[in-house]
Amino acid sequence: MGRVNCATAVGLLLLAATGGCEDKPDPFALPSSQPPKKGLVIADEEVATSAALAIGTEGETAWRVVVSTTPLSCQALRAAYPERPKAKGGKVLDFWLMQPLEADGKRGPWGFRSAFMTDTEGERxxxxxxxxxxxxxENGEHITIKGIDLACQDKRDxxxxxxxxxxxxCGRVPRKEDAKEQPELKLEVAGQPLTIRGATVRPQGKDHILRLTRAPHRCSSVFTEGYDFYIDITFEGGTDDTPTKLKFVSLLGDVFPGDPAGSKGKESFVLKAEQSVVGTVGDVPIVLEGKLEVGDYPVTFAGKVKAGRCTPVATP
Structure with a gap:
């Protein structure tokens, strides 16, 4: 057997260690990681935005946050509210942020509610x-939102x-409805005093519902957006020959998690319509006195409201 010099031996060892002259992938190597995408991402592509605005309803606490890929002004947003401005060739993502009122009177952490997309295909x-x-x-004209992590499914993306x-x-916009102030009513929910600027009473089957809101409303108001708080008081009677009797109270809107309802304490609660609630025009004075437990929420009424009568909706 011939002798192998040192240089040849070293070359053979290097060739064996590298597997010859080919570069083969290491089966145990970790895949190269890319930094996560930030900001607005649609269909896995980062999208540049031109505006980030917030708007709300006067008398309420929620904010609608609007992120647009094309320029959008507060003037245009306020003019369209509570509807949405047109996208004008771009994409507009908007969502509601809500801070719930807990049963102990404290405010819970901010959270998301509904989200919408508006583009050339319309609103959805x-x-x-x-x-x-x-x-x-919140700091005057500026709102800072930390640690957003929102994922929504559109039709395709x-x-x-x-x-x-x-x-x-962009501030808080007054409702188009006229305010119906209720200076004779004191209302507390979970120890928090609330100012009522809207009151209506409408028939519901054989019963009636007295609705109280912080932001103004009328009989035809739509409550899908723009209201984060309202109280429905369901009662029977209320005509000239039938006395009123409380059935239950509902706390509605996103400020109340789970839409609590209840009637604990109704035996000693006073609900008295000073006129018939059945009518076509004018207000009806209704006395509300007492304390109720609505779910886990203590609710205290003291005084009187003047509620606008709502006529039944005509059916074809």
Missing amino acids: GLTTRGAMLSDLS MIMLSGDLAVES
Whole structure:
């Protein structure tokens, strides 16, 4: 057997260690990771945005946050509210942020509600797959939202928004309905005093519902958006020959998790219509006195409301 010199031996060892002259992938190597996409992401593509605004209803606490890929002004947003401005060739993502009122009177953490997309195809609701945020702070005309992580499913694409968001506040817009102030009523929910600016009474089957709101409303008002709080008081009677009798109270709107309802304490509660609630025009004075437990929420009424009568909806 011939002798192998040192240089040849080293070359053979290197060739064996590298598997010859080919570069083969390491089967145990981790895949190269890309940084997660931030901001507005549609169909896995980052999308540049031109405006981030917030708007709300006067008398309420919720904010509608609007993120647009084309320029959008507070003037246009306020003019369209509570409807949405047209997208004008771009895409507009908007969603509601709500801070719930807990039964102990404290405010819970901010959270998401409904989300919508507006573009050249029109306006449509989105299916929320995941939604959370770390914090929301208000400072005059500026709102800072920390740690947004929103994932929504559109018809075809996934729409995501993540990171921190600096938002221009467009303020709170008065409802178009006339305010119906209720200076004779004192109302507390979970120890928090509430000012009522809307009151109507409408028939519901054989019963009637007295609705109280912080923001103004009328009989024809739509409550899908723009209201985060309202109280429905369901009672029977209320005509000239039938005395009123409380059945139950419902706390409605996104400020109340789970829409609690109840009537504990109704035996000693006073609900008295000073006129017949059946009519076509004018207000009816209704006395409300007492304390109820509505779910886990203590609710206290003291005084009187003047509620606008709502006529039954005509059926064809």
